[in-house]
Amino acid sequence: MRVAVAMSGGVDSSVAAALLVREGHSVIGVTMRLWDGQEEAGSLCCSVEAADDARRVCHQLGIPHYVLNLQPEFERYVIDYFVAEYLAGSTPNPCLECNRHIKFDVLWGRLAGAGVDYLATGHYVRLGCDGGRHTLRRALDRGKDQSYVLYTLTQEQMARLLCPLGDLTKEEVRGLAREWGLPVADKAESQDICFVPGGDYRDFLAGRVGNDAATGSPVRPGPFLDREGRVLGQHRGLPYYTVGQRRGLGIAWGERVYVTGLDPARNAVLVGPEEDIWGRLLVAAGLNFVSFPPPPGPAAALVQVRYRGVPSPATLWPDGSEELKMEFAAGQRSIAPGQAAVFYRDDYVWGGGRIKARIG
Amino acid sequence: MPGIYFDHSATTPVRPEVYEAMEPFLREHFGNPSSFHAFGRTARQALDEAREKVAQLINASPAEIVFTSGGTEAINTAITGVARSLASQGRHIITCAVEHHASLDTCRALAGEGFQVTVLPVDRHGRVDSGELREAITDGTILINIMHANNEVGTIMPVEEIGAMARERGIVFHCDAVQSAGKVPLDVNGLNVDLLSLSAHKFNGPKGAGALYVRKATPWQPLMHGGAQERARRAGTENVAGIVGLGRASELAGRDMAGEAARCRVLRDRLINGMLAGLEDVVLTGHPDKRLPMHASFCFAGVEGEAVLLGLDVKGIAASSGSACTSGAMDPSYVLMAMGLDTAVARGSMRFTLGMENTEAEIDYCLREIGPIVARLRSMSPLAGHC
Numbered sequence: 001m002r003v004a005v006a007m008s009g010g011v012d013s014s015v016a017a018a019l020l021v022r023e024g025h026s027v028i029g030v031t032m033r034l035w036d037g038q039e040e041a042g043s044l045c046c047s048v049e050a051a052d053d054a055r056r057v058c059h060q061l062g063i064p065h066y067v068l069n070l071q072p073e074f075e076r077y078v079i080d081y082f083v084a085e086y087l088a089g090s091t092p093n094p095c096l097e098c099n100r101h102i103k104f105d106v107l108w109g110r111l112a113g114a115g116v117d118y119l120a121t122g123h124y125v126r127l128g129c130d131g132g133r134h135t136l137r138r139a140l141d142r143g144k145d146q147s148y149v150l151y152t153l154t155q156e157q158m159a160r161l162l163c164p165l166g167d168l169t170k171e172e173v174r175g176l177a178r179e180w181g182l183p184v185a186d187k188a189e190s191q192d193i194c195f196v197p198g199g200d201y202r203d204f205l206a207g208r209v210g211n212d213a214a215t216g217s218p219v220r221p222g223p224f225l226d227r228e229g230r231v232l233g234q235h236r237g238l239p240y241y242t243v244g245q246r247r248g249l250g251i252a253w254g255e256r257v258y259v260t261g262l263d264p265a266r267n268a269v270l271v272g273p274e275e276d277i278w279g280r281l282l283v284a285a286g287l288n289f290v291s292f293p294p295p296p297g298p299a300a301a302l303v304q305v306r307y308r309g310v311p312s313p314a315t316l317w318p319d320g321s322e323e324l325k326m327e328f329a330a331g332q333r334s335i336a337p338g339q340a341a342v343f344y345r346d347d348y349v350w351g352g353g354r355i356k357a358r359i360g
Numbered sequence: 361m362p363g364i365y366f367d368h369s370a371t372t373p374v375r376p377e378v379y380e381a382m383e384p385f386l387r388e389h390f391g392n393p394s395s396f397h398a399f400g401r402t403a404r405q406a407l408d409e410a411r412e413k414v415a416q417l418i419n420a421s422p423a424e425i426v427f428t429s430g431g432t433e434a435i436n437t438a439i440t441g442v443a444r445s446l447a448s449q450g451r452h453i454i455t456c457a458v459e460h461h462a463s464l465d466t467c468r469a470l471a472g473e474g475f476q477v478t479v480l481p482v483d484r485h486g487r488v489d490s491g492e493l494r495e496a497i498t499d500g501t502i503l504i505n506i507m508h509a510n511n512e513v514g515t516i517m518p519v520e521e522i523g524a525m526a527r528e529r530g531i532v533f534h535c536d537a538v539q540s541a542g543k544v545p546l547d548v549n550g551l552n553v554d555l556l557s558l559s560a561h562k563f564n565g566p567k568g569a570g571a572l573y574v575r576k577a578t579p580w581q582p583l584m585h586g587g588a589q590e591r592a593r594r595a596g597t598e599n600v601a602g603i604v605g606l607g608r609a610s611e612l613a614g615r616d617m618a619g620e621a622a623r624c625r626v627l628r629d630r631l632i633n634g635m636l637a638g639l640e641d642v643v644l645t646g647h648p649d650k651r652l653p654m655h656a657s658f659c660f661a662g663v664e665g666e667a668v669l670l671g672l673d674v675k676g677i678a679a680s681s682g683s684a685c686t687s688g689a690m691d692p693s694y695v696l697m698a699m700g701l702d703t704a705v706a707r708g709s710m711r712f713t714l715g716m717e718n719t720e721a722e723i724d725y726c727l728r729e730i731g732p733i734v735a736r737l738r739s740m741s742p743l744a745g746h747c
Binding site: 002028030111114 | 663664666667668670671672673674733734736737739
């Protein structure tokens, strides 16, 4: 069968490609050009060097390599979303949107003419089948597990997806890369958001929308408000703050003060004592159910509210609507609207949704 | 039927006769043409012969031919050389929106040195209007820079009219003929061009060799300094083997031109007609008849050019789309944008450029394969596996 491997030039997708070639498939490598970051240093993903590395690996594997320009789509589905979410006082996860729209939709569409049967990625997850349903399970290497950012996968997408690294540890993957002499075997991990090299998303936002209210930037100073609505000072603009933040507020108060929420309607940063950043109840929207169908009634699950967060016991409260309430057994710190709440049954992704609000 | 090459506007295979002509100059005839001794003389003689052959291809005299490393150097030299040489008389340059980047970027660099550049628009076929060009001429105009045929859409410009106008107004005219040389007849006197650029690898010669024609008494200055080679017009030891290849390729192209153009035209029309008849929502881009005989370009509505390319490449067919960036990815074509196509349509652009080795069977194979590729891309139907 013909498999296209989405290659970032990193060790994971390179080993994924090598494994598939060794299994005897007809493999092609594709690298997505997502943003115009050629001049900028410091980012490992999506740059020209990334494409060059992927090309070197493909050359060594004896498979064709293509660079596809998905820049307009990335701009629309990922960057515009990222900016809009921050301006709306939310905390976006751009990798998730990139997976959902770019990798598993736009990229697939681009490959359709080539008669590709499967798309493969270097994600650390385990795909399977159970009772006529495609399942998504955490990687064997829990430290590398990426199931959180794949909760939007549909059954149709999973039917044509291969993730050959799910049963391997990162060390094993590096070991294979070295054993096979892949030129990227010792390449560093990518960490930053790929289109924000250097890692400060606030600078990136300022570059996109400005940070001067006088010139019409939506990022403008406003009040810090406490629980009672008292003004405690002036903030620099909503995108500079996230729920749970303590440092850099510049507020003198009797006790430690934390960001408890962002209110775009009033352009206010809500602050309070530490107890106010803990919550037990959230509501999520934009749901997708992955390994199992929606629960008919209240159901126990493990819920994770950020990428590297700890899965915590909770009850799902379906109410027949398009939204889902999740109630934790114990308080959770810093539940941030805009992040994903992904619920698991054991280590299977049951489903997930975008956190709309913390409601208790 | 793998390995079908329809990308001759990008580059062409070296003809065996060209390779054979070059080989001795990569082996025993290694002399430096500037040397006094017999080794040098052999190389020098080869350059002289090549110069005659290139001159003959474009009806120039050998002394008017300056060898360069290729089309880009020739174009850079022509534009920059004329502009700097005439800067005291005027600082206005006229070019057009669909020129190759070698021209546009050079003009942009000169704009940074204080030259004024008028970039003329083109019509929906990619042609510059000579009336508009006449309007754009000012007392300060020192250079008109218009290509002979466009690389992306194959449209042939009204070069003869422009040349006559330039001559009448006493303005220097450079023509980028990289896509046309060796493929269609070029007569520097009939066209009234003062400078003309060409490149060997576009007509079955080697990469790394090109030429700039400079009419006698044309005011210009060299770009490369550091030696008296090419009568002090282009410093640096000559690429002897490459130039020999350029000469031989010119000779062969001139000899075979009429027959080859006619043969390609038949194949091209078979491709165009087959494409327009066999697929829905396909348009031919560029001029319907004022185009290079080996050039067919299209836009497929609702698909990405690079996705079609990928599908074709998997089937062993090499074509192209838009212009390639450093990473090999495609940008929406500025040429098609200048012709007034909207971005969405321009993203579905494809170029098929034919050459000597192409056959009717290859055209038919391509026509058979491309339909399902485009259909799959348009339906985006996933080939879902079963669980």
